[in-house]
Amino acid sequence: MDIARIRSSRFLTKEDCGQGLVLTIDYVEEGANIGTNDEPENGFVLHFMEPDTKGMVLKPVNANSIADILGGITETDQWNGQQVMLFCDMSVSFGGKRMGGIRVRPAPAYQEPAAPVAPQRPAAARPAAPQARPVAATPQRPQAAPQRPQVAAPALQRPAPARPAPPRPAPPVQDPYDQAPPAPWETGADDASGPI
Secondary structure (H helix, E strand, O other): OOHHHOOOOOEOOHHHHOOOEEEEEEEEEEEEEOOOOOOOOEEEEEEEOOOOOOEEEOOHHHHHHHHHHOOOOOOHHHHOOOEEEEEEEOOOEEOOEEOOEEEEEEOOOOOOOOOOOOOOOOOOOOOOOOOOEEOOOOOOOOOOOOOOOOOOOOOOOOOOOOOOOOOOOOOOOOOHHHOOOOOHHHHOOOHHHOOO
């Protein structure tokens, strides 16, 4: 027996979740005492429809995960009747120490509830609900609420790359020894100026 089971808690713990626990959301209780009697602390508790299931302390990481799983629904009143899977993630750290904690992922083989159920409050009697079932299968994402159709962006037309200009031919190199001496009429000298 794991000694972690000796410690009792009013809320779900990582040990309660194991490899995966599929539960149906009932409601979120705001302002609940999530601390101890010695150190009270107000917070949020996620309650489930399955009988004899403890509530889960709802922190921002798991609240955002549930909203993402449910297709971006951030209003907790709209979570009623939706199924999620709770599991123990051993990479969760607390106070700089890896201790593990509860995380949320989509429930496998998601099924729509038979009929919408109004959220139940603690004072009201809860109707019988399906039992929690441990699951070890790989989860699949539930069918989310209809989303806006995605429109393909128009293809960008990129101009064809410019071809490099052909190299210019090098100017001919003139060797001074290859040139013929200038003709006398090109130099302006006449025949009379030479020696006699």
